[in-house]
Amino acid sequence: xxxxxxxxxxxxxxxxxxxxxxxxxxxxxxxxxxxxxxxxxxxxxxxxxxxxxxxxxxxxxxxxxxxxxxxxxxxxxxxxxxxxxxxxxxxxxxxxxxxxxxxxxxxxxxxxxxxxxxxxxxxxxxxxxxxxxxxxxxxxxxxxxxxxxxxxxxxxxxxxxxxxxxxxxxxxxxxxxxxxxxxxxxxxxxxxxxxxxxxxxxxxxxxxxxxxxxxxxxxxxxxxxxxxxxxxxxxxxxxxxxxxxxxxxxxxxxxxxxxxxxxxxxxxxxxxxxxxxxxxxx
Numbered sequence: 001x002x003x004x005x006x007x008x009x010x011x012x013x014x015x016x017x018x019x020x021x022x023x024x025x026x027x028x029x030x031x032x033x034x035x036x037x038x039x040x041x042x043x044x045x046x047x048x049x050x051x052x053x054x055x056x057x058x059x060x061x062x063x064x065x066x067x068x069x070x071x072x073x074x075x076x077x078x079x080x081x082x083x084x085x086x087x088x089x090x091x092x093x094x095x096x097x098x099x100x101x102x103x104x105x106x107x108x109x110x111x112x113x114x115x116x117x118x119x120x121x122x123x124x125x126x127x128x129x130x131x132x133x134x135x136x137x138x139x140x141x142x143x144x145x146x147x148x149x150x151x152x153x154x155x156x157x158x159x160x161x162x163x164x165x166x167x168x169x170x171x172x173x174x175x176x177x178x179x180x181x182x183x184x185x186x187x188x189x190x191x192x193x194x195x196x197x198x199x200x201x202x203x204x205x206x207x208x209x210x211x212x213x214x215x216x217x218x219x220x221x222x223x224x225x226x227x228x229x230x231x232x233x234x235x236x237x238x239x240x241x242x243x244x245x246x247x248x249x250x251x252x253x254x255x256x257x258x259x260x261x262x263x264x265x266x267x268x269x270x271x272x273x274x275x276x277x278x279x280x281x282x
Contacts, residue, residue: 005258005265006115010044010052010078012037012254013224014244016087017069018060028227028246030060036245036252037072043269047256049078050114055224055242056085056124056191058103063091066102083121084108085191085225086160089131096133109168111175117259118184120175124192124202128162138165145203155199161192163204169211176215185279188212188221193230195239200226212237219279220264229253229273238277240266247271 017033044052059065073080082103089096100108108123125131127145132138142162149157164172179186194205194212202208212218213235220238227244243253252270264277 005260006117007050008047008256008258009050009114010040010047010254010256011055011222011242012040012052012245013055013242014057014085014087014227014246015054015069016057016060016244016246018062018065019068020060022249026227027248028060028244029249030246032249033246034068034072037069038075039252040245040254040269041072041076043254044256045075045077049256051079051081052076053081053119053121053189053222054083055189055222056083057087057224057244057246058082058085059090060087060246061090063095063102070103081105081112081119081121081189083189083191084123084125084131086125086128086130086162089125089128093134096131099131109164109171113184115259116184118175118179118186120172120186120188122164122172122188122190123168124164124190125162126165126168127203129159131162142203149203155197156201156203156205158199161200161203163202164208169204169207173211176211176218180215180217184217186215186218188218190221190223192225193223193239193241194221195234196230196232198226198230209234216280220277229271231273231275236280238264240275240277243271243273 015033018030022029111120127142146157192202194208229243230241232239253272255272256267258265266275268274
């Protein structure tokens with residue numbers, strides 16, 4: 001086995017900062033996330049990382065919360081990529097359209113490449129009852145999706161879940177075809193899980209899974225949202241749900257992923273699990 005990976009990157013899920021009292025029922029301590037994030041960044045800065053990705057729920061609520069937590073990220077010496085989660089839209093209605101710009105991403109969904117890998121960062125919030133402005137038809141579409149799921153006995157028809165829209169789905173499908181043609185491996189990043197079955201899964205998780213199953217070059221799908229964490233393998237793709245940093249009073253959760261030719265090695269810190277994900281054909 002080669003002694004050095006192709007590259008490494010850091011992963012943070014659900015820091016969910018706000019200057020609030022703890023939610024003891026959910027075991028969440030949003031005010032403590034600033035210190036937990038500082039600790040994670042100090043660790044990341046000790047390593048040679050290509051970038052650090054935050055998989056959504058940067059804040060718990062309130063527009064002003066972005067000021068405090070984004071200031072902590074300024075100490076990070078590596079490039080950073082943000083995704084948005086449901087809590088990032090728990091802000092006053094006039095700010096809903098400005099969340100992406102506030103965290104410095106030019107588009108709510110985007111992609112970037114590194115050393116033969118294409119990272120596809122999705123905007124999982126498009127069809128939801130919280131991210132579109134009041135009166136937007138996407139809110140009604142989300143309600144209808146939730147009702148259909150509930151009527152079918154599925155557990156994920158919840159108001160805190162969401163789905164990607166048609167244009168983004170088509171964009172994702174086109175990116176998967178394009179990357180296959182040029183021989184890139186793909187890692188998908190989203191706030192919302194799609195597998196294994198869970199009450200936190202995206203509202204259109206079945207459709208997403210069907211699309212991914214057609215593409216054997218999608219090696220991993222990384223997400224947050226379900227703070228307990230989760231893991232599964234479907235259609236040759238690893239589905240890794242990272243644990244929520246905001247949870248518990250005095251333990252954190254974050255990870256460094258080392259990418260090798262034949263495997264991904266996830267080194268977990270705090271409550272996060274470490275895993276070796278062997279790539280097909282290795």
